[in-house]
Amino acid sequence: MGGRNTYEYIRLNLPGAVPSITSVDGSITKAGGKIVEGEFRYDALSDLQISNNYQLAICSEDCTGVIQKVVYDASTSTVIEFSTPLDHGVPVPQFFQADSYDELKKCFENEEKSNLLNVHMLERLTISKSSSTSFFLGAYGITSKFNSIDVLRRWLWVFERSRISNIRILTFSTDCDPKYLRAMRLISGFFAKLPNIPIIHLCTKIRNRLLSQSASMFIGNGKISVDVLFDLIKNQSKLIHGLVKTDVYPKDRQNFSSCAKISTDDVLSALNNASDSYATQVYLRLLRSIILAYIEQSTSIIDRIYHSWITVFICRLWWTWLQLTDVEEISTEY
Numbered sequence: 001m002g003g004r005n006t007y008e009y010i011r012l013n014l015p016g017a018v019p020s021i022t023s024v025d026g027s028i029t030k031a032g033g034k035i036v037e038g039e040f041r042y043d044a045l046s047d048l049q050i051s052n053n054y055q056l057a058i059c060s061e062d063c064t065g066v067i068q069k070v071v072y073d074a075s076t077s078t079v080i081e082f083s084t085p086l087d088h089g090v091p092v093p094q095f096f097q098a099d100s101y102d103e104l105k106k107c108f109e110n111e112e113k114s115n116l117l118n119v120h121m122l123e124r125l126t127i128s129k130s131s132s133t134s135f136f137l138g139a140y141g142i143t144s145k146f147n148s149i150d151v152l153r154r155w156l157w158v159f160e161r162s163r164i165s166n167i168r169i170l171t172f173s174t175d176c177d178p179k180y181l182r183a184m185r186l187i188s189g190f191f192a193k194l195p196n197i198p199i200i201h202l203c204t205k206i207r208n209r210l211l212s213q214s215a216s217m218f219i220g221n222g223k224i225s226v227d228v229l230f231d232l233i234k235n236q237s238k239l240i241h242g243l244v245k246t247d248v249y250p251k252d253r254q255n256f257s258s259c260a261k262i263s264t265d266d267v268l269s270a271l272n273n274a275s276d277s278y279a280t281q282v283y284l285r286l287l288r289s290i291i292l293a294y295i296e297q298s299t300s301i302i303d304r305i306y307h308s309w310i311t312v313f314i315c316r317l318w319w320t321w322l323q324l325t326d327v328e329e330i331s332t333e334y
Contacts (some may be wrong), residue, residue: 036076038093040138040158045122046165048135055166056125059119059137059158060173061180062153066141068113072098079107082115084140091118091140114141117148120158125170148182155183199294203259204286211236211249220317222279229262229280232270241270263288286314 004021011018019027035041049055071080079096086092096111098104117313120137137158159169168288174180209215210226229248247261261267263284271277271284292299293307 001080022293027290035136035139036093036272037078037080038095038138038140040120040161041136042165045137045162045167047133048124049167050124051164052124054124054126054132055168056161056170057135057167058123058125058171058173059155059162059169060121060123061154061174063116063142063177065115068115070108070113072104079104081114082107082111082139083143083145086142086146086150086154089146089150090157091138091142093140098174106229112143114143116142116144118142122162122167124167139296146179148179148186152182152186199290200256201254203287203290203295204254206254206290207259207262208253210283217279217283219279219282220321222276223282224279228271228274228277229267232267232274236270239321241267243267259287260291261293265272282314286311 007018008021011020066081072078073080073152076094077097077099078094079098082096083124084091084093086097087170089187092313096107098107117139118141119139120136122137124132124135126132155172158172164170172184174184205208210224226248229243230245233243238244242264243261245259251259265288268281268288271281289307289310293304293311
């Protein structure tokens with residue numbers, strides 16, 4: 001937990017108690033545990049999955065500041081701690097080859113030193129009572145010159161490669177860096193920038209489409225018609241539904257109050273006894289739910305959520321029916 005200096009301090013003060021750092025590095029290398037900058041340890045991850053038989057994990061990613069220091073790795077003849085280039089967000093391992101002095105000089109003259117270390121860790125999820133251990137997936141030096149799209153592409157790549165190892169990444173965890181937060185917003189769709197549509201104008205458009213003489217609307221075998229409302233006014237008392245003809249057909253096509261009047265609970269209840277009115281009832285119920293969810297100030301939060309979903313379900317079902325219906329056949333019939 002204390003790092004390299006703490007380990008070296010303990011070793012010097014307790015002679016023979018712990019091996020030297022060189023010996024530890026040699027043992028790790030012989031065991032096949034050598035860490036290469038920019039290389040993800042999917043082979044070791046696959047072996048760990050087979051031995052522990054777990055399939056779910058959480059991936060975390062974070063950057064931390066480091067001291068800029070270039071190191072030569074003699075085993076791979078590469079230079080470490082230059083900023084690792086990203087290929088569609090994925091780091092390219094062993095990119096800076098230094099087989100000659102000229103190549104090494106070229107790296108120092110043209111490449112930027114990394115001031116950040118990006119680390120990927122996996123936390124496996126298990127049903128056993130014993131706590132799971134974290135798995136080091138990979139690390140590489142970078143600078144701040146990357147964007148949210150790079151992060152998003154890297155997460156998708158990690159997800160697909162982990163799935164090849166029979167491990168499903170449930171979620172990605174990171175800090176509050178704006179680039180990572182934007183990647184989360186893009187992949188989840190939360191806080192999306194949606195078009196701002198005036199709801200009152202939407203309600204009047206729905207009402208005006210009901211009054212249109214050129215357009216015909218159907219839901220199933222039923223036709224949406226304003227004649228149902230005129231028949232209601234003609235055959236039933238105003239005390240039952242509270243409507244007059246000017247409420248149904250206002251002179252001002254942007255009159256919102258008529259939208260509220262033709263979709264009241266009294267009107268919907270009165271239409272239950274009217275013949276061939278089911279499609280019109282559904283259409284007015286859609287209008288009523290929009291008003292209650294987005295305009296009516298006295299609507300409670302739970303009712304607002306309820307009517308929002310009613311609006312969504314009616315529109316989705318109606319759209320699905322339209323996709324499965326022969327429009328030309330309906331046009332010929334009516």
